[in-house]
Amino acid sequence: MMQLNVSQLLKASIGSIRNYEVSEIIDIAGDGSSSLVQGEVRLMRTDRGILAKGTLHTEVEVTCSRCLSLFSCPLALNIEEEYFPTTDVVSGAFLPMPDEPSCFTIDEHHVLDLTEVICQYALLVIPMKPLCREDCAGLCPNCGHNLNHGACDCPPQATDPRWSELSKLALASDVSVNKRKGTE
Numbered sequence: 115m116m117q118l119n120v121s122q123l124l125k126a127s128i129g130s131i132r133n134y135e136v137s138e139i140i141d142i143a144g145d146g147s148s149s150l151v152q153g154e155v156r157l158m159r160t161d162r163g164i165l166a167k168g169t170l171h172t173e174v175e176v177t178c179s180r181c182l183s184l185f186s187c188p189l190a191l192n193i194e195e196e197y198f199p200t201t202d203v204v205s206g207a208f209l210p211m212p213d214e215p216s217c218f219t220i221d222e223h224h225v226l227d228l229t230e231v232i233c234q235y236a237l238l239v240i241p242m243k244p245l246c247r248e249d250c251a252g253l254c255p256n257c258g259h260n261l262n263h264g265a266c267d268c269p270p271q272a273t274d275p276r277w278s279e280l281s282k283l284a285l286a287s288d289v290s291v292n293k294r295k296g297t298e
């Protein structure tokens with residue numbers, strides 16, 4: 115359940131706690147794909163509203179920055195957000211919002227919606243340059259063949275330019291080590 119009715123919890127005393135199992139499919143990236151989000155969320159009545167806290171797990175489809183293949187990237191979301199009621203649960207009167215930018219609210223039907231928080235937290239932890247695996251071999255710069263599926267037929271001297279950069283760096287560090295040794 116992503117939409118939780120918290121009218122009972124709003125009537126409870128400060129410090130009261132409710133635990134909820136989350137197992138819901140949502141479109142995290144807003145691109146029409148669906149991700150199963152699972153975990154446990156603890157809601158606690160605070161003096162201002164309700165604090166939602168918990169760890170949720172999900173996976174999103176991302177494109178490997180090296181070999182451009184799609185893969186499933188696991189995400190752990192450590193959520194901690196306070197939600198503010200928009201109406202008083204007893205009187206039904208509108209409540210003023212706190213002076214906090216982009217705070218989360220509980221709607222006039224006393225429903226607390228976790229969807230927006232989950233999406234925001236997920237976007238923060240999705241890697242900027244995802245790798246399908248740590249040692250992804252990438253694409254052949256010559257023919258575009260995915261080298262994770264084995265070598266291509268390109269001549270072996272066509273080395274990846276990144277490797278020659280690396281060997282230059284290795285040489286440079288060797289030189290500096292030798293220099294340092296020489297001055298000792």
Ligand SMILES: [Zn+2]
Nearest residue numbers: 178181246250
């Ligand atoms: Zn890859």
Ligand SMILES: [Zn+2]
Nearest residue numbers: 254257266268
């Ligand atoms: Zn190739």
